[in-house]
Amino acid sequence: MEGFHALIFLIILLYVISTAKYATLGIEPAASDRAALLSFKSLVDDDPFGALSSWNNGSLHYCRWHGVSCSRRHPHRVTALDLKSLRLAGFVSPAVAKLTFLRRIDLSDNMLDGSIPEDLGSLRRLQYLNLSENSLRGMIPSSLGNCSNLQVLNLRDNKLDGEIPPTLSRLSGLRKLILSQNMLQGTIPDSIGNLSSLLILSLDNNNLSGAMPSSFGSLLSLQILEIQYTSLTGTIPSTLTNLSSLNLLLLRENNLHGEIPHFAELPFLSYLDCTSNNLSGTIPISLGRLSSLEYLSLGMNNLTGEIPSSLYNLSSLNTFQLYYNQLEGTLPSDIGNALPNLQVLVMTKNQLRGRIPASLSNASELNYLELESNAFHGTIPPSLGALQSLSWLTLALNRLEARKLSEWSFITALTNCTSLQVLDLRYNLLQGMMPKSIVNFSTSLNFLLLSNNQISGIIPTEIEKLINLTFLDMSVNDLRGTIPIEISHLWQLQYLDLSDNMLSGEILPTLGNLTLMDKLYLGSNEFEGAIPPTLSKMLMLELLNLSNNRLSGSIPQEVLRLSSLASFLDLSHNLLNGSLPLEVGNLINIRALDLSNNRLSGEIPDTIGKCTILEILHLENNLFQGSIPSSISNLRGLKKLDLSKNFYSGQIPAFLDELPDLKYLNLSFNSFEGQVPMKGVFKNASEVSLIGNSKLCGGNPELHLPKCTSDAFAAKHHSDYKLKVILIPVGGAILCLIIIMGLLGMGSPQII
Numbered sequence: 001m002e003g004f005h006a007l008i009f010l011i012i013l014l015y016v017i018s019t020a021k022y023a024t025l026g027i028e029p030a031a032s033d034r035a036a037l038l039s040f041k042s043l044v045d046d047d048p049f050g051a052l053s054s055w056n057n058g059s060l061h062y063c064r065w066h067g068v069s070c071s072r073r074h075p076h077r078v079t080a081l082d083l084k085s086l087r088l089a090g091f092v093s094p095a096v097a098k099l100t101f102l103r104r105i106d107l108s109d110n111m112l113d114g115s116i117p118e119d120l121g122s123l124r125r126l127q128y129l130n131l132s133e134n135s136l137r138g139m140i141p142s143s144l145g146n147c148s149n150l151q152v153l154n155l156r157d158n159k160l161d162g163e164i165p166p167t168l169s170r171l172s173g174l175r176k177l178i179l180s181q182n183m184l185q186g187t188i189p190d191s192i193g194n195l196s197s198l199l200i201l202s203l204d205n206n207n208l209s210g211a212m213p214s215s216f217g218s219l220l221s222l223q224i225l226e227i228q229y230t231s232l233t234g235t236i237p238s239t240l241t242n243l244s245s246l247n248l249l250l251l252r253e254n255n256l257h258g259e260i261p262h263f264a265e266l267p268f269l270s271y272l273d274c275t276s277n278n279l280s281g282t283i284p285i286s287l288g289r290l291s292s293l294e295y296l297s298l299g300m301n302n303l304t305g306e307i308p309s310s311l312y313n314l315s316s317l318n319t320f321q322l323y324y325n326q327l328e329g330t331l332p333s334d335i336g337n338a339l340p341n342l343q344v345l346v347m348t349k350n351q352l353r354g355r356i357p358a359s360l361s362n363a364s365e366l367n368y369l370e371l372e373s374n375a376f377h378g379t380i381p382p383s384l385g386a387l388q389s390l391s392w393l394t395l396a397l398n399r400l401e402a403r404k405l406s407e408w409s410f411i412t413a414l415t416n417c418t419s420l421q422v423l424d425l426r427y428n429l430l431q432g433m434m435p436k437s438i439v440n441f442s443t444s445l446n447f448l449l450l451s452n453n454q455i456s457g458i459i460p461t462e463i464e465k466l467i468n469l470t471f472l473d474m475s476v477n478d479l480r481g482t483i484p485i486e487i488s489h490l491w492q493l494q495y496l497d498l499s500d501n502m503l504s505g506e507i508l509p510t511l512g513n514l515t516l517m518d519k520l521y522l523g524s525n526e527f528e529g530a531i532p533p534t535l536s537k538m539l540m541l542e543l544l545n546l547s548n549n550r551l552s553g554s555i556p557q558e559v560l561r562l563s564s565l566a567s568f569l570d571l572s573h574n575l576l577n578g579s580l581p582l583e584v585g586n587l588i589n590i591r592a593l594d595l596s597n598n599r600l601s602g603e604i605p606d607t608i609g610k611c612t613i614l615e616i617l618h619l620e621n622n623l624f625q626g627s628i629p630s631s632i633s634n635l636r637g638l639k640k641l642d643l644s645k646n647f648y649s650g651q652i653p654a655f656l657d658e659l660p661d662l663k664y665l666n667l668s669f670n671s672f673e674g675q676v677p678m679k680g681v682f683k684n685a686s687e688v689s690l691i692g693n694s695k696l697c698g699g700n701p702e703l704h705l706p707k708c709t710s711d712a713f714a715a716k717h718h719s720d721y722k723l724k725v726i727l728i729p730v731g732g733a734i735l736c737l738i739i740i741m742g743l744l745g746m747g748s749p750q751i752i
């Protein structure tokens with residue numbers, strides 16, 4: 001019995017002690033949890049949704065405040081703050097650290113700024129800290145390494161700087177470490193390899209430098225490793241290739257160099273992206289062991305050698321990108337059977353040769369095929385027409401051929417691809433008549449690029465069926481005939497290049513109906529007649545090139561009203577006559593204006609001075625006369641001025657030597673006279689041409705002009721003092737002369 005009583009007593013005692021403990025935990029810290037929460041609220045200075053309006057001294061218990069959760073066992077202790085996406089602005093109060101039972105803090109996707117309070121390091125129970133998508137500044141407090149229960153640390157998308165604190169490597173239970181999109185600097189601490197529970201490591205978009213620590217090889221649980229868009233250097237540590245749980249390995253846009261390491265079999269790796277580094281050497285055969293790989297991009301590196309055939313064992317591959325390397329060899333003829341899930345194949349800018357495999361049609365989901373800038377030859381396989389999803393086909397800059405009609409059959413086949421948006425066949429060896437069936441391409445076609453081939457024939461009138469065309473380039477071919485009026489119905493056209501063909505007839509006035517047009521090139525053809533004033537309806541036109549035709553008549557003032565013209569206006573090498581309309585002054589955005597080699601006459605209008613962006617002005621080989629207008633001095637950006645082979649006269653204006661960027665000045669074969677300026681562009685004889693102006697003198701001795709003999713001209717340029725000394729008496733004398741002649745009733749000042 002004694003023992004039994006003793007036991008009861010002990011139980012009661014334990015109960016009293018434990019309730020007393022509860023009492024201290026439940027009442028005393030409760031007050032401080034409330035105070036801590038109110039302190040948190042006090043630093044939130046904007047709460048547009050009123051999320052914290054329940055947080056006040058009223059009757060509602062703070063455990064029921066919005067976003068607050070409390071412990072079940074310790075009913076007054078706050079265990080979670082869930083306040084994401086509430087547009088809260090202000091600072092994070094250090095008082096949060098007084099909520100010592102906190103296991104979870106989610107303040108993500110708000111507008112908090114200030115720094116992360118150092119005191120958070122005292123939250124020993126904290127498991128989840130998500131402060132992503134705010135504007136937090138300063139360094140990551142190294143004290144966070146004390147939160148020994150932390151499993152998730154997400155600080156993505158803030159403005160944190162400084163280095164990654166090595167103390168984080170003490171967080172042995174950490175599963176997700178996400179520090180991407182900040183301004184973190186320095187190297188990745190070697191000790192990070194201690195985070196043996198890590199599943200996700202994301203350090204994208206920071207200013208990290210140095211090499212990737214080889215200790216990464218100890219992160220044996222790692223599933224996602226993302227270090228993209230940083231400044232990491234060094235090689236890819238070979239230890240990475242052993243991370244057998246890895247699913248995604250993303251190293252895009254760093255400065256990694258050296259070879260791609262040999263991979264062990266990583267049964268889960270599905271995504272490998274090393275685009276835009278400086279990796280060299282050959283592609284390791286061992287990549288063929290990554291049997292789950294779906295995405296492989298090694299583009300924009302310095303890889304050489306052939307594509308290892310083992311890669312064609314990766315039958316799950318849907319994206320295969322090796323663009324911008326120096327890869328050689330051929331694509332296997334059965335590639336489409338080997339990689340049946342391929343959706344994206346991009347091999348642009350390598351040295352691949354051989355034929356385009358017809359079997360690609362067996363990769364039935366292929367929608368993006370880019371083989372531009374290689375050395376592929378042979379014909380384009382018509383089988384590509386079976387690719388129902390094909391939307392992007394660029395084969396430009398190869399040696400692809402079509403000689404016989406049958407070799408053009410791919411065009412008809414491609415009309416089956418109802419999703420086709422881009423077809424680029426520029427710079428190949430396609431010869432012969434343009435197949436009529438191009439007009440049967442899918443109406444989804446946006447880009448049709450056939451330039452720099454040897455395509456002959458006419459532009460079919462039914463081209464109007466391609467109503468979605470925005471970009472049409474048929475330049476540098478052998479097209480003849482006229483531009484069909486139906487082109488004017490392609491109202492979405494923004495870019496039309498038909499230059500360098502043998503097209504003739506008039507430039508259609510209805511082209512002006514293409515009001516979205518941005519760039520129009522019709523140069524180097526045999527167009528004749530006048531420039532239609534209706535082109536002025538193209539209010540977005542940035543560039544117009546009608547050069548090297550046989551256009552006649554005057555330059556329509558309407559066209560010069562197109563202040564949208566910002567790149568260049570080239571009407572050179574035609575038969576245009578008349579004067580340059582005053583409206584040229586509306587070209588306030590133009591960079592280059594070329595009216596050379598026409599029969600334009602009269603003076604350059606003063607309004608030219610309003611084209612203040614002008615860098616290049618070609619007026620050579622016309623019939624212009626008069627003097628160089630002083631308004632040219634407003635063209636402060638002028639780099640190149642050619643007025644040669646005209647009938648300009650008068651002095652070379654001194655302001656030309658003050659144009660800071662002028663590096664080419666050709667005034668030859670005119671009738672300029674007098675002293676040549678010495679400064680600016682005139683200092684360098686190689687930048688100036690003045691030949692064929694018999695009355696010029698002085699200037700840079702390298703110009704080999706005669707010395708100036710006329711004192712008046714010479715003096716004018718030498719010194720203002722001399723100028724005055726001479727001019728005042730001379731002027732006085734002339735004035736006297738005029739007065740005397742006036743008095744004598746003689747005719748007036750022509751004498752001067």
Ligand SMILES: *[C@@H]1O[C@H](CO)[C@@H](O)[C@H](O)[C@H]1NC(C)=O
Nearest residue numbers: 038039041042055056057058
């Ligand atoms: C809440 O009440 C306490 C005690 O009554 C007081 O000290 C504190 O200033 C109050 N806080 C607010 C925000 O009203």
Ligand SMILES: *[C@@H]1O[C@H](CO)[C@@H](O)[C@H](O)[C@H]1NC(C)=O
Nearest residue numbers: 084108109130132152154176
């Ligand atoms: C953190 O918050 C962001 C934004 O609310 C959310 O998208 C993300 O899933 C959270 N991250 C983690 C690791 O829980």
Ligand SMILES: *[C@@H]1O[C@H](CO)[C@@H](O)[C@H](O)[C@H]1NC(C)=O
Nearest residue numbers: 121122142143144145146167
């Ligand atoms: C917490 O971390 C800081 C910085 O790493 C350290 O100086 C401090 O001693 C730690 N505090 C405790 C209580 O462990």
Ligand SMILES: *[C@@H]1O[C@H](CO)[C@@H](O)[C@H](O)[C@H]1NC(C)=O
Nearest residue numbers: 169189190191192193194215
């Ligand atoms: C942590 O990493 C460092 C450097 O890699 C190492 O020296 C240390 O032994 C590791 N500590 C633990 C506990 O693994």
Ligand SMILES: *[C@@H]1O[C@H](CO)[C@@H](O)[C@H](O)[C@H]1NC(C)=O
Nearest residue numbers: 183185186206207208209231
């Ligand atoms: C990145 O760091 C380098 C030096 O490590 C520094 O020169 C550069 O300005 C930094 N860039 C940014 C965007 O912070």
Ligand SMILES: *[C@@H]1O[C@H](CO)[C@@H](O)[C@H](O)[C@H]1NC(C)=O
Nearest residue numbers: 217237238239240241242264
């Ligand atoms: C990868 O693991 C294998 C065996 O698991 C080991 O022999 C090899 O040394 C490891 N390689 C690296 C680079 O760590």
Ligand SMILES: *[C@@H]1O[C@H](CO)[C@@H](O)[C@H](O)[C@H]1NC(C)=O
Nearest residue numbers: 255257258277278279280302
């Ligand atoms: C790329 O690496 C090579 C050596 O492999 C080096 O010569 C070159 O300068 C590097 N290029 C860049 C852009 O870093």
Ligand SMILES: *[C@@H]1O[C@H](CO)[C@@H](O)[C@H](O)[C@H]1NC(C)=O
Nearest residue numbers: 277278279280281301302303
């Ligand atoms: C490619 O590698 C060669 C030889 O190592 C090097 O000279 C070259 O600069 C590299 N190219 C680039 C773009 O880094």
Ligand SMILES: *[C@@H]1O[C@H](CO)[C@@H](O)[C@H](O)[C@H]1NC(C)=O
Nearest residue numbers: 285288308309310311312313
């Ligand atoms: C492709 O895989 C098969 C079997 O999985 C293997 O026998 C063959 O050697 C592999 N081919 C290459 C080129 O690696």
Ligand SMILES: *[C@@H]1O[C@H](CO)[C@@H](O)[C@H](O)[C@H]1NC(C)=O
Nearest residue numbers: 382383384385386387413416
């Ligand atoms: C294109 O479609 C036509 C009719 O539907 C069919 O006869 C032809 O075989 C198809 N061409 C290709 C390359 O699939």
Ligand SMILES: *[C@@H]1O[C@H](CO)[C@@H](O)[C@H](O)[C@H]1NC(C)=O
Nearest residue numbers: 421442443444445446467468
């Ligand atoms: C025209 O192109 C746009 C954008 O590419 C697309 O959304 C639209 O469906 C196309 N129209 C037709 C008739 O294909």
Ligand SMILES: *[C@@H]1O[C@H](CO)[C@@H](O)[C@H](O)[C@H]1NC(C)=O
Nearest residue numbers: 485486488489510511512513
């Ligand atoms: C051009 O537009 C005018 C007026 O909007 C219209 O009358 C004419 O039919 C159009 N011409 C063509 C070829 O689209």
